[in-house]
Amino acid sequence: MERKGGTRKGLVRALVRVGSKSDHRPAVARKGAPGRDQTVCAGCGAVFTGQTWRRSALRLRTAAEHGSVRGTCPACLQTAKGQAFGRVVLEGSYVAGHAEELIRRIRNVAARAEFTQPERRLIEVAARKSTIEVLTTSQKLAHRLAREMVKAFRGSVSYNWSDGDGSLLAVWRRDEEEP
Ligand SMILES: [Zn+2]
Helix, strand or coil, X not given: CCCCXXXXXXXXXXXXCCCCCCCCCCHHHHCCCCCCCCEEECCCCXXXXXXXXXXXXXXXXXXXXXXXXXXXXXXXXXXXXCCCCEEEEEECHHHHXXXXXXXXXXXXXXXXXXXXXXXXXXXXXXXXXXXXXXXECCHHHHHHHHHHHHHHHCCEEEEEECCCCCCEEEEEECCXXXX
């Protein structure tokens, strides 16, 4: 039982949960996977082959040649239902004055991740008064986003993985330096 983070636990609990402890595959992989090769996602065009969803012209062509079926990939299902396994909160006095560049960075990193792994993507980026909240389909993407924030903007980050489904809450913080 992880105790650090205190009140943060409440935020983690707010994430929608699916799956159970007895199934150790990544949550994103078990929800809605059709288990049939050559399934083409109607939402994003990803193709299911060999246990993975990928977006590529080659896969689409191969699927068409082998009699593709239409379906919905897990990430599109999660996005539609707002099921987040990752949440990144950006906070601190630095955030309000730099929201635009922070969000641009988030979107760039996510776009690169989604290109190779379409199941890892943003569900929502919400800019609030002094914080930015990012919901992702996978905890791995949330982890990567938080790391990239530190790389690009310094600051510090704390991670809270939930005991149940492995969903991640990452809180990145940077305060404006005194002049
Ligand atoms: Zn899709």
